[in-house]
Amino acid sequence: MKVRNLIFNMAPVLGLLVLVIGYFVVGTINGINVTYGLKAVVNQSVVVAVVATGAVFIYTMGSFDISLGASTAVSALVAGMVYLRTENLILTFITSICVAVLVALLNSVLAGVFNLPVFVTTIAMLSVLNALILLLININGTGSEVKVPSDAVKSLDTLGFKILILTLYFAICVFLFDYTPIGRRQKFLGGNPLCAKLTGISINKYSIIAFVICGLGVGLGAFLSIVYAPTLTRSTASSVGMDVIIAIVFGGMPVSGGAKSRIYAAVIGAFSMSFLSQIMVMFNLNSGVGQMVKAAIFLLVVFIAAGERKTRTLPR
Amino acid sequence: MQKMEKEKRTVLEVKGIEKNFGTTKALRDVSLSIREGEIRGLIGENGSGKSTVTSIIAGMQKADSGNMTYEGEKWEPRSMIDALDHGIGMIVQESGTVPGISVAENIFLADTDKFRTGPFMNRKRMTEEAQSILNGIGAENIHAEMLTGALDIQSRKLVEIARVMRRDPKILVVDETTTALSPRGRDIIYNIMKKMRDEGKSVFFISHDMEEIMNECDALTVLRDGEIIRTFEKEEFDEEEIKKSMIGRELEHDYYRTDDDGSFDDEVVLEAKNVTVHSSEPLYDLSIQLHKGEILGVGGLSQCGMHTLGKVLFGAKKVHKGEALIHGEPVKNEADAMRKNVGYVSKDRDTESLVLQAPIGDNISSGGIDRFAKGGFFVSPKAEKDYVDEQIKGLEVKCFGRKQYVSTLSGGNKQKVVFGKWIGRGSDILILDCPTRGIDIGVKQAMYRLMIKMKKEGKAILIISEEMSELLGMADRIAVLKDGRLEKMLSREEHPTEADIIQYMI
Numbered sequence: 001m002k003v004r005n006l007i008f009n010m011a012p013v014l015g016l017l018v019l020v021i022g023y024f025v026v027g028t029i030n031g032i033n034v035t036y037g038l039k040a041v042v043n044q045s046v047v048v049a050v051v052a053t054g055a056v057f058i059y060t061m062g063s064f065d066i067s068l069g070a071s072t073a074v075s076a077l078v079a080g081m082v083y084l085r086t087e088n089l090i091l092t093f094i095t096s097i098c099v100a101v102l103v104a105l106l107n108s109v110l111a112g113v114f115n116l117p118v119f120v121t122t123i124a125m126l127s128v129l130n131a132l133i134l135l136l137i138n139i140n141g142t143g144s145e146v147k148v149p150s151d152a153v154k155s156l157d158t159l160g161f162k163i164l165i166l167t168l169y170f171a172i173c174v175f176l177f178d179y180t181p182i183g184r185r186q187k188f189l190g191g192n193p194l195c196a197k198l199t200g201i202s203i204n205k206y207s208i209i210a211f212v213i214c215g216l217g218v219g220l221g222a223f224l225s226i227v228y229a230p231t232l233t234r235s236t237a238s239s240v241g242m243d244v245i246i247a248i249v250f251g252g253m254p255v256s257g258g259a260k261s262r263i264y265a266a267v268i269g270a271f272s273m274s275f276l277s278q279i280m281v282m283f284n285l286n287s288g289v290g291q292m293v294k295a296a297i298f299l300l301v302v303f304i305a306a307g308e309r310k311t312r313t314l315p316r
Numbered sequence: 317m318q319k320m321e322k323e324k325r326t327v328l329e330v331k332g333i334e335k336n337f338g339t340t341k342a343l344r345d346v347s348l349s350i351r352e353g354e355i356r357g358l359i360g361e362n363g364s365g366k367s368t369v370t371s372i373i374a375g376m377q378k379a380d381s382g383n384m385t386y387e388g389e390k391w392e393p394r395s396m397i398d399a400l401d402h403g404i405g406m407i408v409q410e411s412g413t414v415p416g417i418s419v420a421e422n423i424f425l426a427d428t429d430k431f432r433t434g435p436f437m438n439r440k441r442m443t444e445e446a447q448s449i450l451n452g453i454g455a456e457n458i459h460a461e462m463l464t465g466a467l468d469i470q471s472r473k474l475v476e477i478a479r480v481m482r483r484d485p486k487i488l489v490v491d492e493t494t495t496a497l498s499p500r501g502r503d504i505i506y507n508i509m510k511k512m513r514d515e516g517k518s519v520f521f522i523s524h525d526m527e528e529i530m531n532e533c534d535a536l537t538v539l540r541d542g543e544i545i546r547t548f549e550k551e552e553f554d555e556e557e558i559k560k561s562m563i564g565r566e567l568e569h570d571y572y573r574t575d576d577d578g579s580f581d582d583e584v585v586l587e588a589k590n591v592t593v594h595s596s597e598p599l600y601d602l603s604i605q606l607h608k609g610e611i612l613g614v615g616g617l618s619q620c621g622m623h624t625l626g627k628v629l630f631g632a633k634k635v636h637k638g639e640a641l642i643h644g645e646p647v648k649n650e651a652d653a654m655r656k657n658v659g660y661v662s663k664d665r666d667t668e669s670l671v672l673q674a675p676i677g678d679n680i681s682s683g684g685i686d687r688f689a690k691g692g693f694f695v696s697p698k699a700e701k702d703y704v705d706e707q708i709k710g711l712e713v714k715c716f717g718r719k720q721y722v723s724t725l726s727g728g729n730k731q732k733v734v735f736g737k738w739i740g741r742g743s744d745i746l747i748l749d750c751p752t753r754g755i756d757i758g759v760k761q762a763m764y765r766l767m768i769k770m771k772k773e774g775k776a777i778l779i780i781s782e783e784m785s786e787l788l789g790m791a792d793r794i795a796v797l798k799d800g801r802l803e804k805m806l807s808r809e810e811h812p813t814e815a816d817i818i819q820y821m822i
Contacts, residue, residue: 179695181685185682188674191671191674194667196671198632198669200651258671259671259678259721260673
């Protein structure tokens with residue numbers, strides 16, 4: 001049983017390992033420059049990995065935020081506009097973080113005030129943010145984009161910088177999740193909110209904390225988006241919201257949250273997705289087919305996870 | 317007459333059943349049978365295998381080896397639904413209703429299509445039929461159109477019973493169901509069992525309540541550590557002998573307190589002051605005080621307000637008038653009560669006291685994380701392990717280790733985990749709502765020893781209980797509640813009897 005549990009717990013890591021090996025094998029056989037492809041993998045993964053790592057705190061509580069992609073886009077747009085006015089990258093960075101944290105705070109505080117499930121306020125927030133994206137581009141941009149000069153962020157557009165940001169944020173999140181009462185209590189809340197309440201754990205307080213931590217990740221993701229693609233349009237970070245959900249599930253995170261939540265799920269999932277995409281590109285599969293393959297794997301992962309839970313909850 | 321009883325036809329036979337969960341042997345070569353018109357009691361300590369063997373019979377899970385015959389044919393149920401289709405129903409120990417749908421829908425769960433005409437559901441007819449089933453088992457006070465989630469634990473259990481009885485089973489398994497029920501609810505179950513026996517049907521009855529199992533059963537099978545130890549026929553029933561078979565030794569020490577000393581400190585540590593709560597189990601202008609070093613019992617009928625009182629004193633229920641005080645200060649909420657060193661063990665263990673889908677370690681440490689986290693912020697894995705292991709060892713929780721999921725534990729061991737959660741953080745005041753509900757005599761005795769030890773250490777315990785013997789055996793004073801009001805305060809020195817309590821609670 002222990003071996004079986006170990007294999008199941010390690011499955012996401014093993015899955016990533018298989019994809020990495022597959023990527024190198026298929027790339028080498030096809031004579032593709034795998035080093036260049038690796039850079040693309042990091043560029044594709046890093047924003048999703050950062051945002052999703054923060055989102056794990058929300059998912060752990062059995063909650064959900066559908067507005068993460070839109071929040072990333074708004075934070076990037078406002079930060080981009082600040083750069084255009086000040087030409088100060090540090091201020092741009094701080095703005096990106098502040099806007100994202102503010103949106104996260106609004107989501108969680110409103111839910112607390114109106115006594116609503118948090119995901120309900122994030123649905124409303126998604127509409128507001130989508131409207132804001134259009135408004136910001138129209139008012140402050142050229143009408144279709146907000147363009148930060150690429151030279152301004154060129155020095156930061158390196159794998160080293162991106163991996164550094166991801167590593168630092170990931171380390172903070174691991175610490176908060178596994179080594180402080182914050183993560184422990186959030187897991188407990190995700191497992192049984194009523195029991196958590198009767199153990200003195202405040203749902204509102206830990207919701208706000210989870211959203212603020214996630215907001216920090218969204219802010220970082222927004223800044224990395226500016227660095228990678230300084231011309232900000234309506235499609236900036238448009239797929240981030242959905243990619244975050246897929247990455248978290250790919251990484252072995254239970255959708256219901258609770259004790260089995262794993263902070264590393266987001267990073268594993270984000271990189272697994274990117275390697276999978278690259279392998280499909282190598283096989284010349286078009287993006288439509290690629291999306292369908294991803295959807296099939298998504299369903300398979302959820303199915304296996306659900307089955308595993310059933311077999312482990314038998315009565316004595 | 318007795319000879320004739322024994323000659324009754326065997327309806328179901330289990331032979332050489334084995335079941336393992338990982339490295340744990342849950343059942344070892346278990347063989348047993350049940351006759352028509354028999355109520356067979358199954359008794360044993362928590363984790364002895366009672367629920368496992370009956371859940372295999374009722375199709376909830378499969379045995380690793382061995383075989384079963386039912387009505388003379390090989391019996392291999394594919395699921396609980398399959399078993400029920402063939403006449404074997406089970407009322408499970410844990411809650412088995414869906415909260416978000418009506419009582420009627422729960423009763424006809426997975427069978428609502430019979431009320432469908434094309435795309436339309438005839439809810440009126442379904443509700444009427446459900447109400448008739450409820451009335452038939454004696455649960456007229458439950459309205460079939462109500463949302464199940466709005467019912468209390470007892471009523472939800474009765475809905476489950478109605479769901480199974482609707483199918484008119486030939487064999488019924490009642491798995492520790494009575495622990496969730498008041499005396500009235502218990503009577504409903506007893507009547508159902510007796511009626512089945514009179515109709516030549518059979519019942520497996522699992523309970524930890526020695527008195528009820530001896531009263532209600534025709535024969536009694538004792539299990540210990542997954543093995544059948546002995547089957548007692550009615551004429552062989554002897555409480556001490558049964559207990560000895562259950563735990564494999566004589567019960568050492570006394571079960572309850574033996575002293576008559578009902579003294580305690582003058583210092584009031586917990587107080588309800590003119591408390592009024594408007595709820596399904598209301599309180600009216602209730603005042604009660606718990607002192608340092610006191611075990612205060614609270615009893616009454618199940619809806620008398622005693623469970624509400626427990627929640628009010630822990631800050632988990634809003635007070636409409638009056639106030640709840642801890643050391644003279646108003647309690648704001650659960651976190652505030654915990655800061656003031658109060659612990660609360662809920663009656664509804666699985667829903668309110670535990671995260672079932674989490675390890676033992678997470679459950680125990682959840683109560684005391686502020687105690688072992690360095691600076692209240694850094695959770696050292698070693699400090700946490702030491703903290704949890706100390707509770708597991710101290711309370712003798714039967715488990716593989718702290719990583720084992722609580723859902724896999726027996727009722728008594730689950731309750732030990734709940735105790736570990738509150739004792740580990742050094743709670744000075746404990747509010748225990750039906751703390752020994754559904755646990756075996758061995759664990760019960762351990763819990764009582766613990767309470768006596770805590771009293772000696774100057775800690776204060778408020779024990780809410782539906783078992784009068786528990787209140788009489790353990791409390792310094794007993795507050796008898798009736799319709800949300802304090803009816804009488806009885807003192808240990810007065811040597812109150814069960815009749816005294818009943819006189820004031822009814």
